[in-house]
Amino acid sequence: MIQLHIESKKKPKIYRKLLLPEESRFDLLDELLLLSFDLDDAEYVNFEMVKKDGQVSANKEKILFLPDNDTDLDSEEELIIKWFRKSGDEAIGQVIDTNELFIIRLDSYVQLPMDSEKAICIAGAGDIHTGKLNKINIEEINERIAARELERIIDFLESQEPDYLTLLELANDLKKLKPWEYLESNEIIVIDYGDMNDKVLVSVMGAAGGEFGLMVFDLEHDYDSLAKILFEKNLSSDFSYSLNALTVNFVDRDELEPADYQLIKDCGLTYRGKKNWIQFRSYLEGTHPERPNYIEVELLIDVISTMINITEIRKDGWQYPQVGAHEYPAFKVKTDGELQEIYLLKLQVSKPTFECYEEISMFEKAQYKKKPKSALQLEYDLFYMPFGVEMEQTNRYVYPIVGILVERGSNLVIGHEVISMPKTPPMAQSILWAYLQGLEVRPSKIFVSKEVRPMLQPLAKILGVELVESELPGIREVRGFMENMPMDLF
Structure with a gap:
């Protein structure tokens, strides 16, 4: 790990000490500087080397890092370890839209356990906004860093090519089991992926004919959508535009959009008959439904695999229990996909309250x-x-x-x-x-x-x-x- 000391050039000396993985690039340092000093609404930082290999630079080398246009840098120059090599090596960081100046100094390279490869703030003092040298909340800074790291990971995963072939094959296996013959659309199943601390709710469509498939709702973010479907009468005509859910639909060939048909064709698959063609959709409130991204496809693969197991259990005699409003049977899933236990999940749902959001003098x-x-x-x-x-x-x-x-x-x-x-x-x-x-x-x-x-x-x-x-x-x-x-x- 690289240990850096970052200090404001203002008086008093407001500073942060950061640990970064050795393969870190200047784009990460840019983000960490802004996050650790609570300047994350700023645009970006330029860096100028003033001491390299323990020597003061005769020609101060500028590293202009522009997140939207980093063509000035090659891959070697972007790595921090190519510039900060010896303890005491320094650079000046300038926050472009605020002109804040910081001294960035290499303290040392630190050997940590193999699993300690996340950037963290380990010390610091002072508030850059007030200029006062008071204590800082290290935990809050690291929460900001962790949230940004998660955002970067999600952005990366969403850019990956989803495994649609596996998803299509599993959906076809589920279709052959005809889960709508065993579960009504209001017999909601909760799937508890305990190790990932995620719970989803699944509704099986098709018991009454018409549409066949699954609707999948994230418990934390999407339950309002499901609750409206289950408990509200006379939903507004534009309700579908405010829906948050993932869907697996078994439709006729002429119901597919050209892109859906091309996806099936590209995977080397084909289907015959009515309600046998497979279509996936991701619904996000206020937006047009799209094909699921990488993360959503991975979730659907897990959900469909579990629903195959649950359908088999239902065929073997498991009965959907008598439950109250907002109460559902939950299947806990191990990391290997095996169903571990069944319990009843009771959701505490309160009526939404509203306030006057307009500031009326x-x-x-x-x-x-x-x-x-x-x-x-x-x-x-x-x-x-x-x-x-x-x-x-x-x-x-x-x-x-x-x-x-x-x-x-x-x-x-x-x-x-x-x-x-x-x-x-x-x-x-x-x-x-x-x-x-x-x-x-x-x-x-x-x-x-x-x-x-x-x-x-x-x-x-x-x-x-x-x-x-x-x-x-x-x-x-x-x-x-x-x-x-x-x-x-x-």
Whole structure:
């Protein structure tokens, strides 16, 4: 491991001591410097060698590291050990967008156990933001470093080619067992991968005919999606756009998209008959469903393997137990894939609570209440448009949300706003509050959908606005018109 001392050139001498794996590159040092000094919202660091091989550099060698354009560096120059060779070797690091300057000095090379190859902060003092030489929270710094390292690993894994052949072969084996003949779609199975501290919930589709396959939900992040399917009546028409799940679908040949068919063909496979062709999808709220990436494929391989075992157990006589709401049988899985035990998992689910996310000053509140109250009745809703738009920030197409305000009765559109981001309570409140501020009068009532009413209630209470839950016939008519318009007209 490489032990580096990094010190701010300001007074007092605020510093950090970091341990890095010997094969570390300057891009890692760049990130560690910013993370350990809580400057991770900065862009990048330039490094200038001032002492190398124990000697002061006559021509200070500059290492310009640009994360988006590192063509100035070859692979040898990027390695820290090619520059920091002897104790005392130094460089100056300059944070480009803040002009903060740091001295980076090699303390030593440290021999640690073979499993100690993660970058860590081992000491330090002072806050770069306040300039005070106070104690620092080493644990918090290392949590930031670990989170960034995990992010780098995930980015790397997602760039790898998924093992679709294994996934297709396993899905075909599951299809032959026809799990929908043994499990209803509401008989949810929990799979507990204990060693990885992951739990997923699996719903088998097909007992009632129609769609056949699996829906897979991550317990920590996706249970809200599953709970809505199981327990809510009259789901909104755009519910599928807010879904978080992985799916395995057995469909007809003509239901496949060209890319799905090409994937099967590239793997040297083919299928015959109805509901025999295999399709995989990754659903992420507010985005177009895509084919699963490397990490998701690895998870689906594990899930399908386990569901094959569970289906065999069900065929051999295991009965789905009598369970209460939010209670499910869980199968614990060993590292070798063997099912270890079955237990009941009871999830504690609380009703979501909302607050007023808009910062409304006393002056703004008074100005709004000065407006004359009228008989005006409005309809307001927030919904996803059924087509995707490209965004630079993601490799998926994003479904834009529309916030719309309509005069009830005349269906006159008073305002509409299209935003490319997920539907959230703060967004619902923000758009409505902007509309209300723009009106010359206060409406007597605002009719809203069942979904957004609880989101808006805290804002309505502060403003003294009456919300009425409704089917919104006016918005339904306008929405149908908007959904048939070309996106570029917006």
